[in-house]
Amino acid sequence: MKKIILFSIIGALVIGLVAMPSSSLAKKKPIKIGFFAPLTGHAAQTGRDMLSGLQVFLTEQGWKGAGRKIELISEDSEAKPAVALTKVRKLVEKDQVHVVIGGLMASSGYALMPYADSKKIPAIYAIMASDDLTQRKPGKWMVRTGWASSQPSHPFGDYAYKELGYRKVATIGYDYAFGWEVIGGFQRTFEDAGGRIIQKLWAPVGTMDYGPFLGRIDKDADAVFALFFGAGALQFVKQYKDYGLKDKIPLLGGGTTTDEHVLPSMGDEAIGVMTTLHYSGAIDTPVNKKFAVAFKNFAGKIASYYGEGPYTGGRWIIEAAKAIKGDVEDREKFLKALKSLKMPDAPRGPIELDKFGNPIQNIYIRKVERVGGELQNTVVKVYPKVSQFWTYDVDWYLKQPLYSRDYPPLKK
Amino acid sequence: MRMITESRLKISGAIAAFILLVILPPVLPSYWLTILTQMLIFGIMAMSLDILMGYTGVPSFGHAAFFGASAYVIAILSTRYQVGFLGCISSAFLLAVAIAAIFGLLVAHAGGVYFLMITLALGMVIWGLAFRWVTMTGGDNGIAGIPRPDLGIPISLDDPISFYYLVLVVFLLVLFLLYIFIRSPFGQSLMGIRESESRMRILGYNTWLHKYLAYVVAGAFSGISGILWAYYNGFVSPMDAELTASFEAFLMVILGGPGTLVGPALGAGIMVFLKNFISAYTHRWLLIIGGIYILAILYAPGGVMELGKRLAKGGDKE
Numbered sequence: 001m002k003k004i005i006l007f008s009i010i011g012a013l014v015i016g017l018v019a020m021p022s023s024s025l026a027k028k029k030p031i032k033i034g035f036f037a038p039l040t041g042h043a044a045q046t047g048r049d050m051l052s053g054l055q056v057f058l059t060e061q062g063w064k065g066a067g068r069k070i071e072l073i074s075e076d077s078e079a080k081p082a083v084a085l086t087k088v089r090k091l092v093e094k095d096q097v098h099v100v101i102g103g104l105m106a107s108s109g110y111a112l113m114p115y116a117d118s119k120k121i122p123a124i125y126a127i128m129a130s131d132d133l134t135q136r137k138p139g140k141w142m143v144r145t146g147w148a149s150s151q152p153s154h155p156f157g158d159y160a161y162k163e164l165g166y167r168k169v170a171t172i173g174y175d176y177a178f179g180w181e182v183i184g185g186f187q188r189t190f191e192d193a194g195g196r197i198i199q200k201l202w203a204p205v206g207t208m209d210y211g212p213f214l215g216r217i218d219k220d221a222d223a224v225f226a227l228f229f230g231a232g233a234l235q236f237v238k239q240y241k242d243y244g245l246k247d248k249i250p251l252l253g254g255g256t257t258t259d260e261h262v263l264p265s266m267g268d269e270a271i272g273v274m275t276t277l278h279y280s281g282a283i284d285t286p287v288n289k290k291f292a293v294a295f296k297n298f299a300g301k302i303a304s305y306y307g308e309g310p311y312t313g314g315r316w317i318i319e320a321a322k323a324i325k326g327d328v329e330d331r332e333k334f335l336k337a338l339k340s341l342k343m344p345d346a347p348r349g350p351i352e353l354d355k356f357g358n359p360i361q362n363i364y365i366r367k368v369e370r371v372g373g374e375l376q377n378t379v380v381k382v383y384p385k386v387s388q389f390w391t392y393d394v395d396w397y398l399k400q401p402l403y404s405r406d407y408p409p410l411k412k
Numbered sequence: 413m414r415m416i417t418e419s420r421l422k423i424s425g426a427i428a429a430f431i432l433l434v435i436l437p438p439v440l441p442s443y444w445l446t447i448l449t450q451m452l453i454f455g456i457m458a459m460s461l462d463i464l465m466g467y468t469g470v471p472s473f474g475h476a477a478f479f480g481a482s483a484y485v486i487a488i489l490s491t492r493y494q495v496g497f498l499g500c501i502s503s504a505f506l507l508a509v510a511i512a513a514i515f516g517l518l519v520a521h522a523g524g525v526y527f528l529m530i531t532l533a534l535g536m537v538i539w540g541l542a543f544r545w546v547t548m549t550g551g552d553n554g555i556a557g558i559p560r561p562d563l564g565i566p567i568s569l570d571d572p573i574s575f576y577y578l579v580l581v582v583f584l585l586v587l588f589l590l591y592i593f594i595r596s597p598f599g600q601s602l603m604g605i606r607e608s609e610s611r612m613r614i615l616g617y618n619t620w621l622h623k624y625l626a627y628v629v630a631g632a633f634s635g636i637s638g639i640l641w642a643y644y645n646g647f648v649s650p651m652d653a654e655l656t657a658s659f660e661a662f663l664m665v666i667l668g669g670p671g672t673l674v675g676p677a678l679g680a681g682i683m684v685f686l687k688n689f690i691s692a693y694t695h696r697w698l699l700i701i702g703g704i705y706i707l708a709i710l711y712a713p714g715g716v717m718e719l720g721k722r723l724a725k726g727g728d729k730e
Binding site: 039040075076080081082083085086087089090093094105106107110111113114115130132137176177178404405 | 441442443444446447450543546551552553554556557645646647649651652687688691692695697698
């Protein structure tokens with residue numbers, strides 16, 4: 001009996017210690033940045049690249065900014081929205097961070113938004129790309145420094161018709177929101193220019209054998225537009241060649257299909273594939289070269305947009321903090337600074353935000369080439385200052401449904 | 413003598429836990445309060461699974477289906493159709509029961525590995541619906557913005573403390589109901605089925621019906637935890653109905669001790685705590701949790717509850 005009482009007392013003490021609030025806030029204490037991304041599980045490599053990107057920037061700054069020290073607290077969100085939400089709660093309520101940054105899956109973005117609004121905590125979305133986050137369901141406290149999924153696809157659809165001269169394109173992509181949006185954006189502008197999507201194939205996320213899909217690709221197509229990422233991208237591009245399609249039908253794709261994240265693991269099968277994104281490792285500017293070298297020294301691998309996103313996101317935070325002289329405790333003022341910031345010289349090029357909080361930025365049409373023995377995404381055309389709404393009227397655009405599996409529909 | 417200490421241990425443990433759960437929350441920082449709320453919600457789910465795993469002796473790998481289904485009902489009704497609190501919870505609860513009643517027809521004849529495989533497949537059906545029925549569920553993006561319920565009383569459940577007490581009340585109620593359930597003659601015959609189904613059948617029990625009803629009851633209570641989860645997070649996604657979610661519930665029961673009711677709730681608490689506590693310190697936290705499981709299986713196959721008993725006995729001898 002005595003022992004039980006003793007155990008309960010010890011238990012209570014332990015809980016009490018763990019539960020102590022970490023610190024009360026005071027001026028000139030560090031600016032605390034909370035980071036969350038999947039650091040375990042199938043998306044762990046991507047999450048680690050994101051964390052590295054942020055760490056590279058903060059290391060460059062000597063972990064100081066706006067006259068204050070910078071403290072980074074990172075949490076593993078396991079690529080699950082409910083976990084991401086729990087971890088952000090921990091960052092905000094226990095660690096008392098001033099701003100949160102990170103997130104990979106679009107679903108985490110939607111889950112987080114109402115919480116950020118209720119706690120009035122600025123949330124920087126450096127990678128999470130789902131269109132509606134800054135379109136039909138925008139959140140007040142969210143600042144997207146990354147991109148919207150369909151944003152790079154819009155100019156590419158136009159380009160494919162006008163400059164590549166394609167008239168009929170077949171598409172294949174991952175069967176979920178990100179895939180639908182990237183392919184939907186391409187379809188809208190390609191068809192508005194006069195082209196026609198003749199086939200849309202959807203593969204479940206995680207498909208490792210694309211044979212059954214490749215056999216079904218319409219041989220009348222002038223080109224194939226593909227959207228994959230990670231191991232699936234490696235496998236698809238390889239099988240596309242193995243099935244003898246590479247020499248017959250040119251391959252186009254969303255940015256992640258030949259992203260620098262997967263490119264080093266690809267071979268000659270990738271050469272000539274054209275994709276579109278708001279970043280390329282091969283952008284020839286001093287600031288991008290400096291970033292690429294720093295990232296390689298830090299993480300031991302080539303920088304991709306997963307690294308560039310949080311790198312620029314971190315810089316976004318620090319520059320906004322500088323603009324208000326480090327007074328990040330004044331959340332409203334901080335948010336305003338974050339939303340009105342312009343960055344003319346990010347590694348990916350100039351960035352400013354539209355009124356929905358999505359970047360207006362360069363979109364790069366890229367072609368895989370082998371330069372000096374290494375594969376790279378050579379930039380063949382730059383579309384400057386591309387908005388998430390492309391050239392469409394914003395009100396009209398927002399009245400259209402969100403891109404989905406069946407929208408825009410396949411025309412007969 | 414030993415019997416007396418054991419029951420004394422149980423009673424004092426229960427009282428200590430009860431007091432901690434009631435008194436602690438107002439002084440806890442808000443983050444730990446949300447974790448505690450999570451523990452209770454998963455505690456309800458683990459206890460409901462214990463009906464199947466611990467008392468009937470059939471392992472279910474699809475328990476998150478009911479949890480997810482009722483959470484989705486709350487999300488869809490409250491965000492899209494602005495249905496009131498009572499409408500939401502009764503529809504969510506009824507749907508969980510209905511799904512369990514239909515699935516039960518397919519699983520109740522099976523046992524052992526077959527039961528496991530069928531429940532796994534059925535669980536994936538619900539996950540597939542959540543993932544692919546985009547117009548209704550929002551697909552991969554999930555549904556956000558579920559408001560906290562308005563009970564029509566002057567206490568606002570937006571306040572984490574009052575929401576916590578609501579969850580606590582539900583938790584205690586579920587614990588009480590399940591306790592009565594397993595103590596009832598029906599519960600006793602479930603345990604008979606666990607020990608030997610063929611013998612029970614020869615004795616004249618309709619074992620199919622027993623298993624069927626146990627499955628429906630377990631599904632219904634899992635649905636209750638799903639309702640609380642939807643309100644707690646304000647968000648649902650296909651991940652809530654996924655295989656991993658079912659698997660986690662399974663591990664909670666194993667860790668806590670199957671067939672002890674309180675054990676799985678404790679297992680849920682430990683699991684939620686470990687996930688949130690260790691992962692703050694190391695990104696290799698899955699390794700540590702894996703290690704804990706291996707140790708639990710090797711040295712305490714009856715879970716935390718058995719370990720507690722053994723410690724108490726050891727204490728007697730000294």
